[in-house]
Amino acid sequence: MQRHHVQTLDELDIALRGSSVTIGVFDGLHLGHQSIFDRLLSAAERRQSPSVCITFSVHPKSVLTNRTPQHILSLEHRLELIEALGVDVIIVIEFGPEIAQIEPERFVEELLVRKLGIAELIIGHDTTIGHNRRGDSKLLVELGLRHGFEVVTMGEVIVDGLTVSSTAVRRAIAAGELITARRLLGRPVSLLGQIVHGDGRGATLGFPTANLEVTSEAFPPLGVYAVTAKCTLGSLPGVMNYGMRPTFRQAAERAVFEVHLLDRTDLSLYGEQMEVSLHKYLRRERRFTGPDELKQQIHEDIAAARVVLDRISPAG
16 A cells, blocks of 8 residues: 655656546545545455555645534544555645635646546545635536546435535434444544653552553543443453543643553553544542542443443454
């Protein structure tokens, strides 16, 4: 798998032939996006050619409007999930004013035709490219006829009567509706971050935690969750507290993610990446009278998490 990160189209040094291509932000990589990638990979296999995903470092709305959507996934998390699908080439374009001014005709000719040698373009029903979003499906079909490539527009995906979209996923996560979000995503809600040093308070209580630094992702409500944590050691069961730690006088200045891995106290994971999948919201965060009451509650949280995690497959 190849990754290319560019600021301009001229920077991209690549020459492909007969590629199958998709374009989009793909925030959340939900079931609607996955239907696009299913078609992309089957087209590439049928044509015996490379599969290519073109995506953007930030949501174009953050440049084109005053509204910056909260990302469901950080860029790295999004790229890792796309890579796991089996895409051959990922091109990340640093979306800025210069890219925003490119007309769709130029984008298609310079990037898709000359550099990617495109044979098939697979897009979502609401995909647009180029200046003023002129490059809608109608124009892309016309450009496909002009340059000799096929354009396939995928329809909406409906789950339980709800149209799958990044907006719907974002709302479900913010509301703590993990089951709804999971149905739309086709997988559990997850967070990707780096394990950093904390204050060691969990270890003094007998429950060491991995402190996770997570940025640019949609966060669930504060509270305690039954989770599985994927790291270099594999996928491990755990309990995560996301909150301000109000029991202690030196409460956190901002909400923090603390993951206690069940039955493992010998881990040294500092500096590693960890992906944490959220399976059930166990309780809200609250203040305890002291360490003893908190320790008793942690024992109860672990017992509740075991019940949840014993019912799911290792893959979540």
